[in-house]
Amino acid sequence: MAEYKMLEIGEVKERLAEIKGRFNLPLTGQDKAFIDRAYRRVFGHDVPNKKSGCSNCYKDAFIVLFNQVKTMAKLPKPSDYALKNGVVYQVPFSGAAFVGDVPNEVAEQILAKFPNKISMFARYPEDWEKRAKKSSKKAAKTDKTDKADEQPEPNVEQPTDGEPTGGEPTEPSESGEADKQPKGE
Amino acid sequence: MAECDWAIAQNIAEDCDNPQTRGLEADGIIINRKDIDFASCVKDPTNPNIVKTLALKTGTKGYSVAQSGATPFTGTQTAFAAGTYRNKFNKDVQFVVLDHSADAAHNIIDQLANGSFVLVLKNNYNGSDGKSKYEIVGYESGTRQTEGTRDPYGDADGGWIVKLQEVAPTSAIFLFDTDESTTDSAVASLLTPAP
Numbered sequence: 146m147a148e149y150k151m152l153e154i155g156e157v158k159e160r161l162a163e164i165k166g167r168f169n170l171p172l173t174g175q176d177k178a179f180i181d182r183a184y185r186r187v188f189g190h191d192v193p194n195k196k197s198g199c200s201n202c203y204k205d206a207f208i209v210l211f212n213q214v215k216t217m218a219k220l221p222k223p224s225d226y227a228l229k230n231g232v233v234y235q236v237p238f239s240g241a242a243f244v245g246d247v248p249n250e251v252a253e254q255i256l257a258k259f260p261n262k263i264s265m266f267a268r269y270p271e272d273w274e275k276r277a278k279k280s281s282k283k284a285a286k287t288d289k290t291d292k293a294d295e296q297p298e299p300n301v302e303q304p305t306d307g308e309p310t311g312g313e314p315t316e317p318s319e320s321g322e323a324d325k326q327p328k329g330e
Numbered sequence: 331m332a333e334c335d336w337a338i339a340q341n342i343a344e345d346c347d348n349p350q351t352r353g354l355e356a357d358g359i360i361i362n363r364k365d366i367d368f369a370s371c372v373k374d375p376t377n378p379n380i381v382k383t384l385a386l387k388t389g390t391k392g393y394s395v396a397q398s399g400a401t402p403f404t405g406t407q408t409a410f411a412a413g414t415y416r417n418k419f420n421k422d423v424q425f426v427v428l429d430h431s432a433d434a435a436h437n438i439i440d441q442l443a444n445g446s447f448v449l450v451l452k453n454n455y456n457g458s459d460g461k462s463k464y465e466i467v468g469y470e471s472g473t474r475q476t477e478g479t480r481d482p483y484g485d486a487d488g489g490w491i492v493k494l495q496e497v498a499p500t501s502a503i504f505l506f507d508t509d510e511s512t513t514d515s516a517v518a519s520l521l522t523p524a525p
Contacts, residue, residue: 174521181522230390230521
């Protein structure tokens with residue numbers, strides 16, 4: 146029967162101790178998959194440098210993970226979102242890719258833009274739609290605030306005398322008003 | 331419905347920088363076909379012989395198939411098979427189960443005898459871009475057992491030699507997404523206990 150359980154601290158410690166016992170041997174694919182999973186759960190991000198094909202990154206990660214876990218009484222709370230086995234989500238225009246657990250904020254940003262991607266998730270909270278919409282509104286607010294701080298580049302050619310003759314206003318007063326406007330559903 | 335247009339679209343030549351090499355790696359994965367979430371699987375839009383995402387249903391995982399010896403998965407082969415209306419390919423995967431125990435009998439051998447399975451095997455030949463590394467057998471119509479032998483004095487030392495077969499319209503289906511590292515992560519996640 147298929148297993149369906151979260152990682153527990155006891156299991157992690159036991160498995161890491163077992164790997165430690167044969168640390169002088171090469172790590173197996175299953176060892177690496179376990180280290181991937183445990184590392185992400187403990188530290189919230191992937192094993193560093195693993196994409197660059199480094200030969201020792203998993204062993205280095207194991208040492209860091211082992212030393213961290215031995216001081217812990219329990220594992221950090223897992224993310225509310227996890228991708229189905231076999232699914233990799235690649236963040237566009239970034240080198241980041243997720244398998245398994247996805248940080249809440251990342252998952253909600255994905256689902257805000259692509260709600261149909263919920264089918265790729267094996268674990269998600271019941272109120273994911275509400276959380277994704279909230280994340281979308283928060284992102285829109287942050288985006289407007291960032292734009293208000295930016296000096297917009299002129300979108301017209303500079304005249305030969307060096308003085309700009311067009312372009313967007315540098316004081317967008319919409320950002321404050323946008324917060325007050327009711328959002329249509 | 332459109333007529334199929336069968337026409338070669340590539341030169342037949344050897345890649346001298348990355349020559350074809352024989353063999354399979356010793357670690358494969360077997361998945362119960364009913365655990366594949368086909369609705370969430372994604373094929374490469376530019377090549378129907380490439381699966382980009384092989385997603386499993388919630389609560390399910392694949393199982394490793396670890397082989398020993400210099401030629402793991404010996405007996406694995408793909409052969410052309412003439413059909414009445416359309417020709418196909420018989421894809422055989424052979425492996426040994428070096429475990430003759432009550433648990434293995436119940437959890438592996440008895441299930442293999444009647445179930446339908448999908449396997450992910452790793453070719454020694456990765457191709458110049460990593461696209462040839464992982465091959466899926468059973469994606470189109472599942473593999474089913476066609477042979478199984480246990481000889482207490484045989485080469486498997488009392489274990490089982492098992493052959494599964496898929497009769498498929500394509501010669502090969504590869505698993506590849508973006509690059510080799512991304513695909514490695516996706517394949518590794520097939521074995522993790524379900525999130």
